[in-house]
Amino acid sequence: MSDSIWCKLRIGGEIKKSLIPGLLKNLKIDTGDTITFEDFTQGDLFKLENEHSGQFTETERFLEKNNISFARNSDGNYEYLAELRIFIPQVVNVAFPLDPSGDVVMPAEKLRQMIDSISAVTFETAAVHINSEKPYVKEFALHLLNGGDQLSYLKVHLDDLVPPEVPTLPPLKIITRSKK
Amino acid sequence: MSANISIGGDLKEELIPLLINNLTRDVYGKDSGWVIEFNKYTDDSYFLFEDDCVTTFDYLEEFLKSHEIPFSSATSYNIETHDQGSMRVYLPGVMDQVYNTTMDGELYLYATDLMGLKEALKVVAFENAALHINHRNRTVKKYAEHLLKGGDPLDFVKSIMDEDVPPFVPPLPLLNIIKKVKKIKKVKKKGK
Numbered sequence A: 001m002s003d004s005i006w007c008k009l010r011i012g013g014e015i016k017k018s019l020i021p022g023l024l025k026n027l028k029i030d031t032g033d034t035i036t037f038e039d040f041t042q043g044d045l046f047k048l049e050n051e052h053s054g055q056f057t058e059t060e061r062f063l064e065k066n067n068i069s070f071a072r073n074s075d076g077n078y079e080y081l082a083e084l085r086i087f088i089p090q091v092v093n094v095a096f097p098l099d100p101s102g103d104v105v106m107p108a109e110k111l112r113q114m115i116d117s118i119s120a121v122t123f124e125t126a127a128v129h130i131n132s133e134k135p136y137v138k139e140f141a142l143h144l145l146n147g148g149d150q151l152s153y154l155k156v157h158l159d160d161l162v163p164p165e166v167p168t169l170p171p172l173k174i175i176t177r178s179k180k
Numbered sequence B: 001m002s003a004n005i006s007i008g009g010d011l012k013e014e015l016i017p018l019l020i021n022n023l024t025r026d027v028y029g030k031d032s033g034w035v036i037e038f039n040k041y042t043d044d045s046y047f048l049f050e051d052d053c054v055t056t057f058d059y060l061e062e063f064l065k066s067h068e069i070p071f072s073s074a075t076s077y078n079i080e081t082h083d084q085g086s087m088r089v090y091l092p093g094v095m096d097q098v099y100n101t102t103m104d105g106e107l108y109l110y111a112t113d114l115m116g117l118k119e120a121l122k123v124v125a126f127e128n129a130a131l132h133i134n135h136r137n138r139t140v141k142k143y144a145e146h147l148l149k150g151g152d153p154l155d156f157v158k159s160i161m162d163e164d165v166p167p168f169v170p171p172l173p174l175l176n177i178i179k180k181v182k183k184i185k186k187v188k189k190k191g192k
Helices: A017-031 A057-065 A109-120 A135-145 A149-163 B013-028 B059-066 B112-123 B125-132 B138-148 B155-165
Strands: A008-013 A012-018 A043-049 A070-072 A080-089 A094-097 A105-107 A171-173 B003-007 B010-012 B047-051 B073-077 B085-091 B093-099 B105-108 B176-178
Touching: A008 A057, A012 A017, A012 A094, A017 A043, A017 A057, A017 A171, A057 A070, A057 A080, A105 A109, A105 A171, A109 A149, A109 B155, A109 B176, A135 A149, A149 B112, A149 B155, B003 B059, B010 B013, B013 B176, B059 B073, B059 B085, B105 B112, B112 B125, B112 B138, B112 B155, B125 B138, B138 B155
Parallel strands: A012 A171, B010 B176
Antiparallel strands: A008 A043, A008 A070, A070 A080, A080 A094, A105 B105, B003 B047, B003 B073, B073 B085, B085 B093, B093 B105
16 A cells, blocks of 8 residues: 555453563554554454555554454555454454445456356256357356356356455453463 | 536537536526636537536536536535545436446456455355344345245345445436528429
């Protein structure tokens, strides 16, 4: 992302207290500001906004490496759609494109091609389409000829093309190392 | 921020002054005194007009629709409001579709219902549909109800997809200016 794009970082889940200095160091690299962890911890999450960077490159890398859950929102600009990136260890690591009101959007073209292939090919005509130049038509024809049905074909491609539901970030929990 | 409009199809020549009036109103406002030349923006295929300061062609589009003249218009990303671009394609009797577009012209759609559909196909089956009729996601709930009423899963999937996924953008028919033909009265000669 280019400069001068608003973004917001939310951190949740479990975070070891010993990792907080490293987190703040990376935040300073991304924002240029010295940040006190407690000042930005509101309710269940750590929340920080930045007007310029568009993303928190170093901090996001640090959080991912240390398996700490986070969500980052970025505004769109003339070149990019707005974005929500969510990382929850072993659950999800996805960047959702958003419209300006915050709804998740997705590219339409592949999905349209897939739907049209289902209208164009039937069990009876499948053999005619196995050399089609349209990839989805060809694929669907082969799927039918191999004994597949329409619903299973749709399920596979919906899984592939449609983003998962946006998960909720778990509440922040600071883990302090107990002394033996 | 910019907008453009392409006009194609059959256009009666006598409608051109009105078309230009509406376009001028969109671009310069009412009674501006400015005049846009029709021929300057017409090539062999279409009437094509683009302006960097205009965001919509409301008056012109309304005029074109009322006279069933095909057009496609597009608005680019608005840096002040953060509105993404959009494209409208009007083909009389065929479609009047608004598409959302990114800066590079790629079409996109809202994913919420399709995300719900994906979830519905994963969790709901004939056997457990009753357990999902109060699901928080409305698409999952609708799918469970559909199955309980004896509906076919494929019909449901197709209906959601047809509703949410816009059709491909069809090409605009080429502009064809129809000139009024003057009727020539045949005068019968006397005595014949």
